[in-house]
Amino acid sequence: MNELTVFLIMVISTLIGGIYLGLLGRGIDRKIAAKFQSRIGPPIRQGFWDLKKLMLKQTIVPENSITWVFKGAPLVALVTSAMLLVYIMVPYLLYLTGYESPMFAHMGDFILVIYLLMIPAIALVAGGFSAGSPLSTIGSQREMVVLMATELPLAVTVIAFAVKMSVLAPSMPSFSIFTAASNPVWNGMGPAGILGVILLASAFLFIIPAETGKIPFDQAEAETEIAEGLLAEYSGKYLAFFQLAEALKSLGVVALVVVLFFPQGVSTIMGGQMIAGGINITVPCEIMFFLLKVSVVYSVSISFIRVSMARLKISQVSKFFIYSVSAVSITGFILIMIDPRIMAM
Amino acid sequence: MLSTVSRIMQQFFGRRSTNVFPVKYAPESVIDALAGGDIHPPISMPEGYRGKLSYDFDKCIGCGMCLKVCPAKALEDYPIMDTEKNRPSKRIVFYRGKCTYCEECVKVCPVGAIKLNPDFMMANYEKYGDDQIEGIEKRREFEVKEGQ
Amino acid sequence: MKKDSFKYFKRSLWAFHINSGSCNACDIEILAALTPRYDAERFGIKLVGTPRHADVLVITGTMTEKIKDKVIRVFNQVPDPKLVMVVGSCGISKGVFQESYAMAGPVDAHIPVDVYVPGCPPRPEAIIYGVARAWEKLEMLEKGNAAS
């Protein structure tokens, strides 16, 4: 097989799997949240049904909106979210399947990932502003604040990783997801470094809900405050696009965390290939294990946090990120830096 | 903070509090879509629940006391000829969509012709459909007779 | 197109609640229908914050003069296809508030209503049952459409 075919297969399976799992993830999230709240909750397939229904409903474009922005924003959000997922997943799949490819070694650049994380949010903001209702405008302003507040810890984490990677694998591109996946951060470090990584990971516990707009950071859509804010004027198809984009993005962000912090596959843990009945089942096992990790991170950082906290005020959000979360990640960064084994290199 | 988390955990691992009751009443085609999918019996209603009103046409003596106390004007009288005593009398129809289920008419009725039943499943597509008015069949019957 | 999306209403129904001058009792029972004991979410029913996202308008109360226009405006904001469900006797017929000068009349005098849920207030189960009746109606519509 030539490289392009492999690449295309990976992209397409990521997209299809992503949409499926993203919607399933929404269902599972709601089910788990319901369980925490002592209820039954909607069926796991609920996400698909909601989406299908929205696709069939009338789509209203408000009169005083800027039509092209209003219509374009959901599409942009959807496309960039899909790209984000592909961009994170393909290098990781390359790593998992052990497919050697000099052509894609540079794929999965962190900086681009950060941009791709931002674009769906910016599309949301644009859509909110264009809707021309005061509530949507407030939602947009809030989304901007959340977006900017999470930038610093995110950037710190990425730089920490880059530095670490340049030490661990000097021969590989240091800003790449492939490198991060093949060289788990936990390796080659003393206690200080390990503690640093733990701090970085715990900062992500709060960056995930902020990036995906979940309580306690759902200010932009706060139902009781600004009546779904950003999305207040969206209906039908466009709302469905936003929902799908959000599902994909949640999956993408969680996958990113898994790739960055817990990239080890089963085979590395079990120490070798897995053979069952003479067939090499390493790849399916790896993928199952990856999904397991994703669901654990998903349910802790999205489902559990959102059921156990109240929504913060927007002023508290910026304070929380700029002081607490940034402090935690910067401490983590410094700890990694002063780790004797890193210093020694 | 800790107490909240412990309560949430308690809820996560404890018995859920949902009573899956109304599944039985959903149409066939949606039952399979509903969580659990089982068919559950209706919940038991406490004695004296003030639900659907029922009216005994034959018991009623047409005294009109119920008309006097009803706060919602949920009932209407119509004249009939009392064949037993051979004098004009009246009977009542009750509109379910107007009733406030206050039980005042039940308390005031001298012969116990009205009752409030524990049944509360009354939703319908028609506001004053025949099944939403107590005593309407009798009234129809009577009106037909009248017409003859 | 209309028929198709009706089909999905049975799986996913987003409701927007309007209080058009009710006494709050019906409103709290609607909220109660979402809470763990009744958990309407297990049918895919969700209360949304804006009429733009809604499939069904749940209206309580009698339509006071002052809110009439707002209710009609919200009704128009809901994208098609849509259902309207009136909860409580006072929305059906003005109930206990008959004869008041401030009433613009029962809800169905101003917007078309699909399902009526009598009771003052109806129990949360009765409200969910009302939704089940709405599904039944959709089913009938579907069959009717399929036949024609």
Add this chain to the structure above:
Amino acid sequence: MSNKETYKLQIGPTHPAFKEPVRFEFEVDGEHVLHADIDMGYTHRGIEHVSKERNFIQIIYLLERICGICSTSHPMAYCLAVENAAEIEVPARAKYIRTIVGELERLHSHLLWAGVAAHEVGFDTLFYTTWDIREKVMDCLEVISGNRVNYAMLTIGGVRRDIIGEVAEAVNKTVEYYSDLYSQLEDIMLNDMSLRLRTENVGILTYDEALKLCAVGPTARASGLAKDVRADYAVNAYPDIPWLKAITPNDVGKKPVGDIYDRIVVRVLEIKQSVDIIRFCMENMPGGEIVAEPKAVKVINQLKKVKAHGIGRYEGPRGEVSHYDILDNNECPVGVKVKAPTYSNIISWVPMFRGAEIADIPIIMSSIDPCIACSDRASFVEGEGKKTVSFGELRKLSMEKMNKIRRGL
């Protein structure tokens, strides 16, 4: 983000945060509220007017539907007023039953409020939890009265149903359930970090302001104003309870600030107090009749002969409810005046909104536990275009109306 230009933000009348229609117009600068304006009247149903066309028994159920959340408060105050006017003696047992129902209602109302407040700050789990806990008291009320809301328990001269046998057992069980659960509930409501972050030092109403603005109920008590009709006046069985007093944050050794957190404190403590009151009443309930005159028609005929004024006051879950009735040898009263607690509390929103953020609006609003249904006093029913009436005009209109009524009498 803090662009200097201010704009108007309209919230309501159909906003998801408040289940009742009321419209606010906020002048906001970025996220800060500069000025708040309230437009009410969406739920005005003309109940006081309709009352004049209903007989004394019908009015009970009409007034019950002023609002379904504290649906015994209004009939209670009304019955007290009529009994006061007609000098009807209520049997002692009925007084106890009234107290029990009233306290069960307070229990449900405070739990409901806790849930709504949690929902306003986006803490849905707490909303679900408190409402789940609340189902127990709803069940109990259903067993007692035959409906979950709108209990129809009161009648003039007593109550309609007795609490004996199985019903009494159900009440005792409910009391047990809540006493067992209370410490956990208190811990969650008062110590949760994120809830404290959202409620402490938000929406402050100082002692002086509460006094000046005539705040009532938990809103006043949270500001340190110890006033409670139950403790201050002799209604129902309350005078028999030796330890009853108005609860303020001082009771947990906290200096009252008058913020939202203090309102939570007061309401949580009142849950405990209500449970204790119910237990006391169950233990000390005297025997005897439950109503002075069981036949409704007789009561109406008896009241027909009365020409007097009566006043009734009762502490609802939100504060003092008072009714004033004029009986004038007629089947219907010639005047029914209702003063609901929210009516007194609404004005305290003004200082509370001072310096608030948009995110605080819903929680401040719900912190006084507003019940618009109770407080909507007037609405235009004709003359659409005319929206503002000056004081002078209103006075003139009222005088015209008054003269009309006088001539009619």
